[in-house]
Amino acid sequence: MKNQLFLIIAIFALGCTSERTNELSGTWDATNYVKYPFDTISLESNFDPVMERVTVKTDSGIMVISHVNDSIIDISPTTKKEVLQFHFDDRTRGILSIYEIDSEQTPSNEDPRYTANNYNFSTLTQNERTYLIIDYHFGQFGRTLDTVEYQLISVNELLISKDTLTRINQR
DSSP: OHHHHHHHHHHHHHHHHSOGGGGGOEEEEOTTTSOOSSOEEEEEOOSOSSEEEEEEEETTEEEEEEEETTEEEEEEEOOEEEEEEEEESSSSEEEEEEEEEETTSOOOSSOGGGSSEEEEEEEEEETTEEEEEEEEEEETTEEEEEEEEEEEEETTEEEETTEEEEEOOOO
């Protein structure tokens, strides 16, 4: 009986002291998080020589306009999602991968992180608030670091910069 009581107390103590940041690990739908302060038009490259698609990104949504020559044949919401994927190397540090997935395309066996924009990140907890420190590496103006507050609302909801991201369950 003494051994069982000790085992229960040990499991409870280890469970209570584990870092909550590991719940951040995974893939999150950030389509609504990525805001465009002004309308952005981008041409998608496709292998269809007849039909061209133009993606219009605005602060109110992302639409794809398909046209042949000068005739619009379809306007529909995008099937692509902007994704943030957190992979922890230890309890507080890891790699943040930012990429797109398309629900209409057949998933590839290749890990999308290989072609994603990958950045180092670490987490910091201070005064009961949690922060991501993202290292965007060196660019034109030197090293860029960004500090973003986040909060895990539930296992499947992440509040980051006052926007709610939802977890994408991988196969």
